[in-house]
Amino acid sequence: MATPSLVFAYVTLLLAALGALTLYSETRRRRFRPAASEDRIFRCEKCGLVYTDDADVDRSRCSQCGKLNEAFKF
Numbered sequence: 311m312a313t314p315s316l317v318f319a320y321v322t323l324l325l326a327a328l329g330a331l332t333l334y335s336e337t338r339r340r341r342f343r344p345a346a347s348e349d350r351i352f353r354c355e356k357c358g359l360v361y362t363d364d365a366d367v368d369r370s371r372c373s374q375c376g377k378l379n380e381a382f383k384f
Contacts, residue, residue, distance in 0.1 A: 350381045 311319075349362040354372040360382075363370040369378045 352379045353382045354379050 347362070348365040350365055350367065350370075351360065351362055352370045352372075353360050354375060354377055356377045357372065357375045359372055359374045361370070361373060367381075369380060371378055
């Protein structure tokens, strides 16, 4: 085999191995990632406490001061 062909094969094999390793690593990372929470985020207008509540709740009572709050929108 000619030298350019050997260099091309060597670089191609290294890139393929790097790609396979990246794909394997990404698959493992996604498998062990915690599931996204369906809770809504609330911020109390009176005391500033940030807390979560169930997704089906439109207004939630602050656990620190008791004020009803709307869901926080980003």
